[in-house]
Amino acid sequence: AVAMFTAALHPLVKALVAISSGVDDPEIIDRLGPKPLLVIHGEKDTRNPLDQAVELYNRAGEPKELVIYPGVGTNLVGSKVELREKLGTWLSEQLGESDAYSAALDARNGPYPDIDRPISPEGSDSPRHLALTRDDMVDMEVDAIVSTAASWLDFEHNTLSGAILERGGSQIQEQLWAQAPLFIGDVAVTGAGSLKAGRIFHAITGGDHSGDTLTMDEVVTITTRDVLALGNSLGLKTIAIPAIGTGNRGFPIEKAAQIMVTIAASHLAGQTTLEKVTFAVVSDGVYRAFESLLTLLPE
Structure with a gap:
């Protein structure tokens, strides 16, 4: 963190x-x-x-x-x-x-090149792509970016959501507040304000539960699965996702990488409108954890 x-x-x-x-x-x-x-x-x-x-x-x-x-x-x-x-x-x-x-x-960008691995979907000759980058996700031009929040929905308690608020505008926060209450495991959609992304998926990863308490393994699994499914249901082609749970929540980066890469690769291999899923990370350790798994995939 x-x-x-x-x-x-x-x-x-x-x-x-x-x-x-x-x-x-x-x-x-x-x-x-x-x-x-x-x-x-x-x-x-x-x-x-x-x-x-x-x-x-x-x-x-x-x-x-x-x-x-x-x-x-x-x-x-x-x-x-x-x-x-x-x-x-x-x-x-x-x-x-x-x-x-x-x-x-x-120095930061030199040793951390973008990685792109093709995923061959069943019944299609056109590969989809699973990518890793250290580019600033808030500035990415994709159909959707994923941000994480706690159930009290205050952007200023999170580095990523704080950057979204500052650069995208207060209307994003207001649109999210209008969808309250939200609980751990929920995903809400708002516009992206002044950002280049088409929209923002706000994944609730901390705060209050609506029912049974979820472990962080379950939160990372459910969130990754649901944001990809939501992207598919909305007909999106590109989405950028941070390393869920590895910031304020303190989830081990190796476990997050294993869960997220496995789910994303499986999703892209199936029936989906998504053509590219990008993991946008900010720290050396998170990059290396995702890199070690992505490089196992064929180029």
Whole structure:
């Protein structure tokens, strides 16, 4: 979960340290030294996180690869949206145009090429495709992207859904709220707002159950199966899916990869309108887990 979160935040962010006391900050920064660092603001800390980001950034050694992200208890900024805008602007100014940023992007994308494996459906000579990419799913031009949410349907508690809200617009959140209540195992459909995708499938993977409690194995299995079935029922051709359950839910990435690749390959081999299923992942570990399985499939 940590690796996924840090990679999604910024390619220069490689490590995570939790800080909840102003007294601890200098000691922690000095001990870690000049290395990429993400500081998670303590939930009960009342300092302004943007000011603290600048202070810690200035304290850090070279290269300047330090950023702070607020905890949910931060209360000195008017709203999370305002904070995200200010922090994003500051981060771009400090890191976004630097040589280090470009180098980090090259390093991230270089060893992680897109993988595409053909799946031969029964009774057809035209193969379908099972793919893996580290491209930003929120920016992908596909018929549908899959996002995960908890049953309280608040986008700001999840890195992926938060990016969807910020870049796609608040109407996506409003469309999802209109479909409440939703429970673990449900999948809701909304428009994609300003995004390039045709629509968004919101898979509920945390929060409240409507009946019997599901294990995370069952949640990942049901969610993968149902989003693909939904894509087929809507006549879609392309869909992008994240590594379900491996973020905030902490599901083992190897198990997620095994479940999702198996189900997707089976779906594409059967009767479906889907022509391409893409796993869009953000962390090194998740990529490697999916890569190890996809490379077992014939090219």
